[in-house]
Amino acid sequence: MNRVAVDALGGDRAPGEVILGALDAVADGIDVVLYGPGGLDTQGLPLVETTEVIEMAEKPADAVRAKPDSSLVAAVRAVAERDADAVVSAGNTGAMLAAGLLHLKRLSGVMRPAIAVPIPTRQGPSVLIDAGANADNRPEHLLQFAHMGAVFCRELLDVGNPQVRLLSIGEEDEKGNQLTLEAHRLLREDDRLNFGGNAESRDLLRGASDVVVTDGFTGNIALKLLEGTIRELLDALRDEITATPRGKLGGLLIRPAARRLRARLDPDTYGGAYLLGLRGLAVIAHGNSGRTAIANAIRLAARGAEHRVVDRLSERLPERVRV
Amino acid sequence: MNRVAVDALGGDRAPGEVILGALDAVADGIDVVLYGPGGLDTQGLPLVETTEVIEMAEKPADAVRAKPDSSLVAAVRAVAERDADAVVSAGNTGAMLAAGLLHLKRLSGVMRPAIAVPIPTRQGPSVLIDAGANADNRPEHLLQFAHMGAVFCRELLDVGNPQVRLLSIGEEDEKGNQLTLEAHRLLREDDRLNFGGNAESRDLLRGASDVVVTDGFTGNIALKLLEGTIRELLDALRDEITATPRGKLGGLLIRPAARRLRARLDPDTYGGAYLLGLRGLAVIAHGNSGRTAIANAIRLAARGAEHRVVDRLSERLPERVRV
Numbered sequence A, B: 001m002n003r004v005a006v007d008a009l010g011g012d013r014a015p016g017e018v019i020l021g022a023l024d025a026v027a028d029g030i031d032v033v034l035y036g037p038g039g040l041d042t043q044g045l046p047l048v049e050t051t052e053v054i055e056m057a058e059k060p061a062d063a064v065r066a067k068p069d070s071s072l073v074a075a076v077r078a079v080a081e082r083d084a085d086a087v088v089s090a091g092n093t094g095a096m097l098a099a100g101l102l103h104l105k106r107l108s109g110v111m112r113p114a115i116a117v118p119i120p121t122r123q124g125p126s127v128l129i130d131a132g133a134n135a136d137n138r139p140e141h142l143l144q145f146a147h148m149g150a151v152f153c154r155e156l157l158d159v160g161n162p163q164v165r166l167l168s169i170g171e172e173d174e175k176g177n178q179l180t181l182e183a184h185r186l187l188r189e190d191d192r193l194n195f196g197g198n199a200e201s202r203d204l205l206r207g208a209s210d211v212v213v214t215d216g217f218t219g220n221i222a223l224k225l226l227e228g229t230i231r232e233l234l235d236a237l238r239d240e241i242t243a244t245p246r247g248k249l250g251g252l253l254i255r256p257a258a259r260r261l262r263a264r265l266d267p268d269t270y271g272g273a274y275l276l277g278l279r280g281l282a283v284i285a286h287g288n289s290g291r292t293a294i295a296n297a298i299r300l301a302a303r304g305a306e307h308r309v310v311d312r313l314s315e316r317l318p319e320r321v322r323v
Helices: A016-027 A060-066 A071-080 A093-104 A139-157 A178-189 A216-241 A245-265 A291-306 A309-320 B016-027 B060-066 B071-080 B093-104 B139-157 B178-189 B216-241 B245-265 B291-306 B309-320
Strands: A003-007 A031-036 A047-049 A086-089 A114-121 A124-129 A163-168 A194-200 A211-213 A273-276 A281-284 B003-007 B031-036 B047-049 B086-089 B114-121 B124-129 B163-168 B194-200 B211-213 B273-276 B281-284
Touching (some): A003 A016, A003 A291, A016 A031, A060 A093, A071 A086, A071 A281, A086 A291, A093 A281, A114 A139, A114 A216, A124 A216, A139 A178, A139 A273, A139 A291, A139 A309, A163 A178, A178 A194, A216 A245, A216 B245, A245 B216, A245 B245, A281 A291, A291 A309, B003 B016, B003 B071, B003 B291, B016 B291, B031 B071, B060 B093, B071 B086, B071 B093, B071 B281, B114 B139, B124 B139, B139 B178, B139 B211, B139 B291, B139 B309, B163 B216, B178 B194, B281 B291, B291 B309
Parallel strands (some): A031 A047, B031 B047, B124 B211
Antiparallel strands (some): A114 A124, B114 B124, B114 B273, B273 B281
């Protein structure tokens, strides 16, 4: 039985939606413990009382040190102290990363933790890694990200022999910047990876590969561009449609189709970003996560604990990544 | 009277659509000369005969040297030799860059040419620079790109005091990688720029700024991601809509609205990418440019020549960029 520690105060819609999402996960048989202030109405869920809160705008590293008894830090510490098997928060991403590094610590052999985000493509999820844990990376980091992404894909998304591609400015092997050209060579030489060469960003939403590897700066730019473009485009379409009576009628008729598309593209479907490379599984849900997103994040955290993703990462990384 | 040299064989739909686009530009009073093989039916437009062709898949630098009498290289040389004031091609982007560096050469003081692309946002065009002329950049390159983008914006898009922002992974000054942190400092210190700080990629299509500065790798990833996401999303929506009879009817009713949106987002509206920093104006139209795109690219090239964009760049860069 795996236990998931949930930061009851993380995210814009906490604690209300967090508690509802946690209840949904509990209904699936998951063991959830909330971390939050005493007196919180948890609707019967177990609560570990904490006294502090980390706000979204705080400087991560400072906040994590200054507020050891915040709901976020206490939930992360619960995993470090084996009181829980995974942690979920929709709070400050940087604080989760800082708390993870401080309390969970890196897995042996891991140079840099990375954020893995499942992108909802037509062919199913495509894992983008690193989506922003790092600002600057070296080629050997990208090789580790490839392995972490492959383990994530196999264990959590049930993809047999996941294909890994490297995000670059052309599909040809010789296209790229210094970082990707060198990373390409490392990926190509590693015969335990199913490496499919470079992928172009234009194919990201179409499903370029099971795993798309990139540095944290480029990955963060790509992820936010994808999210922002989807939102802006759907908003612009709605504005154009509602500008005429004919369009308005058409809009009513296509509403179910638009809803299906929105549901597929909604980041909530997969529940969040996975912080990989630490001695414990941490899931960062979107800041505006609602009930469904929180429930999905908890489900995937529990599944990760069940599949012992951290052990799988630990087994795979130190023996193979020697660069 | 400014003359535009047009590569009649550039692009997937050449020469047919190129000639039609050129005819439209001529109807606006622009002086166009085509570069292409003898015997080409130019519908009366003047032709300078060339004997070679550079294909899309050829290695740019090699092709440019091996085929000095290709339509692309000859059209670029026409600008170098003052037979024309600007050049337009929908052919191989890398070959245009290589031919530009070889025959037009860099403007004095310019470290690296850059590609400027107008992104069609709700608030009008936003210029992304560099969109892929460079794979690796240094901070001082980004400072030059900022100035080139500002000149482009003022002279070609009629924006009075263009705001410049730096693409990064957070709006806060301290968010970024080593390159953007240092570039941020240079941009901030340059009091002749209207610098608005960092911009996030999620706001790119919404209109983050008049000019968005980035390195060529990140800019190329961003541009292709934007284009690919728009295409994939509109395709996915059409598939969802046509999956049911109700949706199909709605689809008919919203068609004008969808067309308006597609027209606004169509890269053809602005005609292409501008290669800045050379001793001559070069415009790279999209590989699949049709008549309208080619005509718009020629119009903007003529406008650039009229506004003496190259002289404006030359005046502005050497005196101010000392890093």
